[in-house]
Amino acid sequence: MITILIPVYNEAHGISLLLDRLNSALASEKLAKYSFEYLFVNDGSKDETYEVIKKAVESETKSARRISYINLSRNFGKEIAMIAGIDNVKSDAVVIIDADLQDPPELIEDMIELWEQGYQDVYAKRISRKGESFMKKFTSKCYYRVLQKSTSIPIQIDTGDFRLLDRKCLDALRDIRETGRNTKALFSWIGYKKKEITYERDARSVGNSKLNYKQLINLALDGIMSFTIFPLRISFILGFIVSLVSFAWAIFIVAKTLIWSTAGSGYASMITMILFLGGLQLLSIGILGEYIGRIFIETKQRPLYYIEEIHHVQTED
Numbered sequence: 001m002i003t004i005l006i007p008v009y010n011e012a013h014g015i016s017l018l019l020d021r022l023n024s025a026l027a028s029e030k031l032a033k034y035s036f037e038y039l040f041v042n043d044g045s046k047d048e049t050y051e052v053i054k055k056a057v058e059s060e061t062k063s064a065r066r067i068s069y070i071n072l073s074r075n076f077g078k079e080i081a082m083i084a085g086i087d088n089v090k091s092d093a094v095v096i097i098d099a100d101l102q103d104p105p106e107l108i109e110d111m112i113e114l115w116e117q118g119y120q121d122v123y124a125k126r127i128s129r130k131g132e133s134f135m136k137k138f139t140s141k142c143y144y145r146v147l148q149k150s151t152s153i154p155i156q157i158d159t160g161d162f163r164l165l166d167r168k169c170l171d172a173l174r175d176i177r178e179t180g181r182n183t184k185a186l187f188s189w190i191g192y193k194k195k196e197i198t199y200e201r202d203a204r205s206v207g208n209s210k211l212n213y214k215q216l217i218n219l220a221l222d223g224i225m226s227f228t229i230f231p232l233r234i235s236f237i238l239g240f241i242v243s244l245v246s247f248a249w250a251i252f253i254v255a256k257t258l259i260w261s262t263a264g265s266g267y268a269s270m271i272t273m274i275l276f277l278g279g280l281q282l283l284s285i286g287i288l289g290e291y292i293g294r295i296f297i298e299t300k301q302r303p304l305y306y307i308e309e310i311h312h313v314q315t316e317d
């Protein structure tokens with residue numbers, strides 16, 4: 001049994017298209033020995049997503065019942081929607097896929113083949129992205145590179161959440177209960193036998209990206225801050241360098257005054273130094289603050305999400 005996990009937020013217009021593509025992709029003969037479950041995690045959609053899913057469930061014939069869904073109590077974001085799904089599957093493997101058909105369902109067959117060969121985390125790496133702005137591609141590229149440079153754990157570059165996860169990976173992900181989740185980083189962190197397949201990322205089938213720039217920047221910052229303490233180290237190193245340089249500079253000024261008795265003048269250089277140091281200090285305090293804020297949020301130990309309604313094909317039968 002393999003679960004196709006689909007986090008959805010305001011995707012009412014894309015779902016039937018997605019189901020068609022999935023159905024035909026999974027109808028392949030090689031996959032006949034598996035039974036599939038589509039698990040929609042409705043992440044507090046404000047449009048008709050819920051009704052569309054419900055309709056799809058109702059129109060299923062009894063013999064081919066395969067759609068499950070989880071209705072979250074509000075919009076928690078894709079990261080939380082994914083763990084809500086993972087928490088509630090009992091299958092042998094899960095394939096996480098976006099609802100907007102940017103991840104081609106046809107790849108699932110290849111993923112399963114690699115899974116049969118013993119790989120536990122088969123992820124899809126995009127070699128091109130259609131229909132996305134230059135800025136988005138560029139910022140995403142920078143982000144992955146920075147994340148990689150700031151940690152010793154190998155990060156899968158240009159890889160999204162589209163992947164097949166074995167039961168062992170699912171158990172590992174279930175163990176991690178941090179609120180500030182960056183699932184991409186977690187996939188790397190848990191380890192296990194990974195294998196990549198490459199694909200060309202399509203443009204969205206319908207609608208716009210549900211993630212705006214603010215969310216993307218937050219996600220990126222979260223990713224780095226919740227994954228490494230590298231920024232703290234940068235502020236430490238900067239502080240160290242600045243103190244060294246200022247010490248040398250101070251000795252130079254004292255010597256200059258003693259030897260040539262030229263009293264230092266220079267309001268301009270002074271104010272520059274003060275502002276520069278003030279800026280550095282504020283930056284360091286800001287970085288500290290980011291981490292303290294994270295500690296604050298994590299110490300509350302709130303549940304990650306609340307489920308309003310859950311419908312399972314397995315338990316219904």
Ligand code: UDP
Nearest residue numbers: 007008009043077078081098099209210211
């Ligand atoms: N999504 C979600 N909750 C959110 C935002 C997005 O479950 O708060 C889902 C969305 O419905 C889609 C997937 O996450 O299935 C990826 O979202 P999107 O296509 O907007 O992101 P992008 O492809 O631009 O990174």
Ligand code: MG
Nearest residue numbers: 098100102204
């Ligand atoms: Mg998308």
